[in-house]
């Protein structure tokens with residue numbers, strides 16, 4: 001591996017002098033102009049828009065909604081859909097490790113130095129960005145039970161049943177937590193011979209009593225484990241894999257690892273942007289989904 | 301005819317030039333004359349410590365704006381601007397729970413250009429994060445992480461994390477409701493880690509909740525700890541861009 005990297009350095013063709021320009025003035029000029037443009041733009045921005053300064057910090061009055069800085073709102077958004085340990089720590093850690101690992105996985109040296117260097121790179125980027133944004137939005141709406149609201153509105157609107165409400169037998173499909181609260185778990189225990197299996201799904205003993213004090217290990221709350229961990233994690237792993245499979249076998253656009261890297265990286269950027277925007281502009285009191293003009297912060 | 305016989309004398313322009321750029325003081329500082337000849341232009345880049353971050357020549361395609369959109373350079377420019385405005389802000393700000401908020405208010409109302417200073421620092425911090433993200437995207441979509449630049453991509457990821465941490469630690473300093481609750485939300489997330497969650501949160505805050513200790517920790521990290529660390533990584537990053545043969549080019 002080491003020798004490969006070294007030979008990659010050596011293998012670079014010698015630069016032809018005619019292809020080169022002098023840093024002074026050609027590059028220094030571009031740098032200088034861009035710095036001036038940015039300085040002016042930021043000066044103008046700062047002259048017209050003030051940095052926020054609210055009331056003095058008060059640990060006893062909590063603003064609702066309370067939000068992290070915008071670049072962490074993507075994580076705060078995840079927090080609404082899964083176990084905090086996943087949303088706040090494990091997912092971002094894994095995401096950063098995977099990000100840093102890209103060059104060690106996609107090792108082919110060709111295709112560097114040009115924008116969208118593979119045959120289908122452009123298409124893959126646009127496709128991945130759109131589909132990942134759409135699915136993320138759809139998932140957020142689903143977990144916000146928007147389909148319940150809309151179905152009720154539509155059916156009432158048709159006049160067929162003017163006080164239609166979402167049927168209880170579909171409670172499990174209200175949102176993610178429906179898998180926990182919308183299912184009558186105690187109906188699901190069964191007997192094998194003399195034993196009753198899963199008498200209490202909410203306290204499945206896992207550890208040997210006396211060996212651990214961790215309540216999680218002693219009594220697994222399966223319904224909550226399912227809705228807060230298994231399903232979200234399976235979604236985060238499964239959908240990207242499905243996307244790769246579909247793009248490769250159905251669309252036929254994937255030829256190299258570089259294509260997969262582009263597909264997944266673009267999807268990541270799309271999810272990052274969508275969750276950040278939703279967190280910043282569409283979350284009101286109690287982190288409910290709201291249109292931006294409907295968001296008021298109250299202090300409690 | 302006459303011009304051939306007479307040795308060329310110094311014109312007026314040349315005399316001015318010599319006066320300005322070939323005098324003892326100028327040459328003690330810059331070593332070269334004014335960079336108006338290819339030789340001087342290369343020398344000025346090679347002998348100036350700041351310009352020496354660059355090579356003396358680069359490939360034609362890399363000065364095209366559409367290759368880098370100057371995003372890395374602008375990220376660095378934001379860092380420099382934040383350092384300058386940050387040092388000025390330090391003149392007026394005391395990191396204590398009693399004073400912090402009042403200091404910011406006083407800065408905005410009593411200090412000439414104080415509000416502008418604070419706005420600039422705030423908007424540059426946001427701009428830096430966006431620019432770093434865009435820079436990462438430009439590097440990715442031009443395939444510039446490929447051999448031999450794998451490690452510089454990793455250094456980049458570290459720079460991205462450090463940029464976020466710098467911004468996050470600064471967020472608490474005004475000690476207003478926005479700051480306090482944003483940091484409370486953020487550090488609660490840290491606390492939910494499956495291993496060492498509570499311990500990390502305690503380490504970060506110097507206690508169980510956001511208070512005096514948290515403020516002093518965030519302040520110290522913000523004004524000296526993290527800037528030192530990011531400077532080291534920036535040095536490595538720039539060094540590696542040069543060592544890896546300049547910007548990536550098609551093989």
Ligand code: HEM
Pocket residue numbers: 368370371372373375376379432435436439442444445449452453454455456457459460463534537541546547548
């Ligand atoms: C504080 C943040 C950063 C600063 C100030 C910075 C600065 C720079 C500069 C000035 C360059 C020269 C070319 C250009 O302007 O595009 C560069 C190149 C590069 N940067 Fe960054 N960077 C930062 C963060 C990152 C991040 C987050 C990544 C990736 C995850 C990254 C990866 C790279 C790579 C691989 C190159 C070589 C590009 C090539 O050969 O075309 N950098 N950086």
